[in-house]
Amino acid sequence: MNIRRYPSPFAAFSLVAAALIATTAEAADLTKLNNGTALGLAGAWSENVAPNGTQIGVFTSIWDGTNTPIYTGSTLLGIKLQSGAAPVSLASSSNSGIMTLGTEGFTLESGTQLSFTGTNGINGTIDFAGAQTWNLGSGSTLFFNTQRTLFTGDATENITLNGTGALHLSFRSDSTSFTTTLGSGSLTFTGGQRLISGSNNINSYAINSIVTNKVFVNGDITMQANSSGTLNTAGLLFSGGMDLGANDVSISLSMPNASGQNLNANQVIRLNSANTSTMTGSGTVTFLNESSDANKIAGIAVENGGTFGGGLDVVMGANTFLSVANGNALTSSTNLTLNDGGYLIGRLSGNLAATLGTLSGAGSVTYVPSAGTTVFTLTLDGGSSTGTTEFSGKIGSDSAIAGSSNAIALVKTGTNTQILSGTMNYIKATTVSGGKLLVNGTHAQSATSNGYTVASGAALGGSGRIAGFNATNNASMILVQSGGILAPGGDTTFGTFVLDGVNISGTGARVLNMASGAKFNFTLAGNGGSSDQLAFWNFATGDLLLNSNAIDLTLSGPQVAGTYTVSLFKFFSDAGSSVVSSGLASGLTIGTLGSGIDSASIAYNGLNGSIDLTYTVSAIPEPATAAMILGVLALGGTVLRRRRVKQS
Numbered sequence: 001m002n003i004r005r006y007p008s009p010f011a012a013f014s015l016v017a018a019a020l021i022a023t024t025a026e027a028a029d030l031t032k033l034n035n036g037t038a039l040g041l042a043g044a045w046s047e048n049v050a051p052n053g054t055q056i057g058v059f060t061s062i063w064d065g066t067n068t069p070i071y072t073g074s075t076l077l078g079i080k081l082q083s084g085a086a087p088v089s090l091a092s093s094s095n096s097g098i099m100t101l102g103t104e105g106f107t108l109e110s111g112t113q114l115s116f117t118g119t120n121g122i123n124g125t126i127d128f129a130g131a132q133t134w135n136l137g138s139g140s141t142l143f144f145n146t147q148r149t150l151f152t153g154d155a156t157e158n159i160t161l162n163g164t165g166a167l168h169l170s171f172r173s174d175s176t177s178f179t180t181t182l183g184s185g186s187l188t189f190t191g192g193q194r195l196i197s198g199s200n201n202i203n204s205y206a207i208n209s210i211v212t213n214k215v216f217v218n219g220d221i222t223m224q225a226n227s228s229g230t231l232n233t234a235g236l237l238f239s240g241g242m243d244l245g246a247n248d249v250s251i252s253l254s255m256p257n258a259s260g261q262n263l264n265a266n267q268v269i270r271l272n273s274a275n276t277s278t279m280t281g282s283g284t285v286t287f288l289n290e291s292s293d294a295n296k297i298a299g300i301a302v303e304n305g306g307t308f309g310g311g312l313d314v315v316m317g318a319n320t321f322l323s324v325a326n327g328n329a330l331t332s333s334t335n336l337t338l339n340d341g342g343y344l345i346g347r348l349s350g351n352l353a354a355t356l357g358t359l360s361g362a363g364s365v366t367y368v369p370s371a372g373t374t375v376f377t378l379t380l381d382g383g384s385s386t387g388t389t390e391f392s393g394k395i396g397s398d399s400a401i402a403g404s405s406n407a408i409a410l411v412k413t414g415t416n417t418q419i420l421s422g423t424m425n426y427i428k429a430t431t432v433s434g435g436k437l438l439v440n441g442t443h444a445q446s447a448t449s450n451g452y453t454v455a456s457g458a459a460l461g462g463s464g465r466i467a468g469f470n471a472t473n474n475a476s477m478i479l480v481q482s483g484g485i486l487a488p489g490g491d492t493t494f495g496t497f498v499l500d501g502v503n504i505s506g507t508g509a510r511v512l513n514m515a516s517g518a519k520f521n522f523t524l525a526g527n528g529g530s531s532d533q534l535a536f537w538n539f540a541t542g543d544l545l546l547n548s549n550a551i552d553l554t555l556s557g558p559q560v561a562g563t564y565t566v567s568l569f570k571f572f573s574d575a576g577s578s579v580v581s582s583g584l585a586s587g588l589t590i591g592t593l594g595s596g597i598d599s600a601s602i603a604y605n606g607l608n609g610s611i612d613l614t615y616t617v618s619a620i621p622e623p624a625t626a627a628m629i630l631g632v633l634a635l636g637g638t639v640l641r642r643r644r645v646k647q648s
Contacts, residue, residue, distance in 0.1 A: 039051070039069055040074035057076045068117070075102075076099070076102060077104045078103070092123060093122070102129045108141075114140075117145055124149055132158070134162070136163040136166065137164070143170065144180070153185060165194070178208075178209060188217075189215070189217050197226065216243050221249075225255055226256065238279070241280065244285055247283050250287075254290040255297075267323070268299065272301075280309035280312060283313070286314075291319070304325075315342075315361075316363060317342055318339060321345050336357075336360070338359070342364075344366075359389065365395045366404040378409070382434075388417040392421045415434060415435045429450035432460050439461075445467065451477045461497060465500055466498070486534070488520075494556075499512055511543035519591060526558050528562060533566075539572060544569075544582065546587025566615075571609045579610070598616040
């Protein structure tokens with residue numbers, strides 16, 4: 001009799017369990033022995049198993065760092081350094097050597113260091129077998145000698161950096177530049193990481209570190225350039241572009257070996273169209289200096305048409321600089337804030353132009369030319385702003401920056417209002433082509449200077465002082481062209497705009513030249529208590545040229561019926577103490593009367609050193625009276641319509 005035998009269920013279970021155990025053992029982490037055996041060999045690991053791409057190689061506290069194993073020829077899912085492990089240095093055995101690295105990438109626990117050194121001048125390659133996650137614990141450093149460590153991988157094998165450790169990219173020999181390509185995918189900083197460029201040996205570092213990967217920054221990071229400050233630039237260039245997205249990001253700049261305010265050597269980041277190095281985003285990027293030492297100033301350079309893009313706004317913190325150089329350095333309407341101690345610096349020879357949207361903060365705008373007679377032209381085009389932006393800092397030469405010059409020209413375009421409430425000494429032309437420029441601070445020039453020109457449709461005003469410096473015949477400190485407007489006073493408050501002719505001395509020169517068709521705009525108090533005013537200091541006959549210019553008037557504040565007299569123009573022979581006759585008996589007309597002004601007239605008061613305005617404010621009906629008047633008007637309209645109906 002044939003007996004059919006069935007497999008025991010217990011035997012089947014045993015087979016499955018054995019398979020699972022084998023698989024688990026195969027995929028388990030491998031622990032590195034404290035020896036110099038190459039990572040691809042079984043003898044390198046306490047499990048005596050050669051890695052096959054499913055295991056993570058782990059360096060534990062038994063590793064004492066005395067050996068330099070070969071990493072090429074191995075296939076690992078990832079490499080992990082546990083806290084307590086000594087620094088790990090890995091080298092290549094041959095120029096054709098390859099290590100395949102899986103999706104676990106690198107995990108460096110707190111305080112550990114992993115270096116791919118390129119010992120003995122031999123190159124090695126790390127080939128990515130999938131998208132990478134590199135976890136860098138606090139105080140850890142992942143170091144690549146990118147002269148000797150190459151990377152391969154396709155465009156989908158992106159790298160994501162987590163944690164608060166450092167990624168250090170270096171080129172171990174003197175060179176003008178070095179290029180790092182971490183595969184073909186992107187490089188994403190999630191926030192908290194440090195990117196270091198250059199050798200720790202300050203006498204042996206590359207000038208420019210070019211990262212070709214597309215870089216995404218999703219959180220606050222630190223960028224460090226290791227430089228002695230004695231050679232030329234040592235900046236990071238991102239030829240694949242740096243994208244900050246919609247994030248508001250802080251980038252701390254670090255120059256640990258810097259000495260003095262070397263604007264060439266102290267560039268941590270460089271944006272340069274020649275290297276397609278760009279920075280884009282739709283949020284705000286704030287650049288901070290990791291050091292508070294004034295001798296370790298650090299900055300970002302924008303050159304050769306490089307720019308910020310995507311509507312990115314930029315804030316420069318204390319002891320940082322944004323330098324622009326070579327041609328049209330900033331071509332987008334970036335809104336720039338210079339905090340106290342932050343700088344915008346035009347650099348190098350040749351005429352230089354930069355465009356910003358708005359300028360705010362309390363920092364400094366200056367120019368450091370290298371040679372020749374040049375000018376730095378800064379255009380403020382307002383960007384998308386239709387409101388008001390105030391800058392309370394300096395524009396011109398700055399004693400804190402060696403070699404700084406006041407050869408700066410300013411152009412205001414757009415439709416917004418830009419307020420300058422700080423101290424300025426720049427000497428090149430100021431052109432107001434659009435919107436309104438309010439000088440609420442002091443613009444005192446100490447060398448032969450170009451004046452202000454106000455174009456049609458634009459306005460110049462403020463509650464500060466402009467003091468030109470020009471001995472040229474027939475020059476004008478301020479020329480208001482036909483259609484242009486001079487509007488003394490603040491943006492929302494009454495004020496006195498002072499035009500100081502103390503250093504205007506050429507024959508036929510004018511402090512204020514109002515072309516035919518140019519206008520004045522004054523705001524008057526609705527109760528007669530105040531008004532905007534235009535004051536001339538150190539006035540001499542001929543300083544004010546009028547051409548039947550209209551004065552447009554508006555009311556502000558509580559409206560009280562009455563007739564009032566105010567001085568719109570005041571003339572002084574000194575700095576505001578001794579009045580002097582203007583010598584004028586004509587040249588002004590009444591223009592548009594704003595709501596609530598019934599009438600206005602002008603009087604040239606030579607004895608009082610003024611040109612006065614008398615104006616009448618109409619009464620505002622009480623609410624009940626206004627309602628009654630409206631009712632009567634409405635009733636009258638109804639009766640009139642009825643009469644017309646009967647007549648028809």
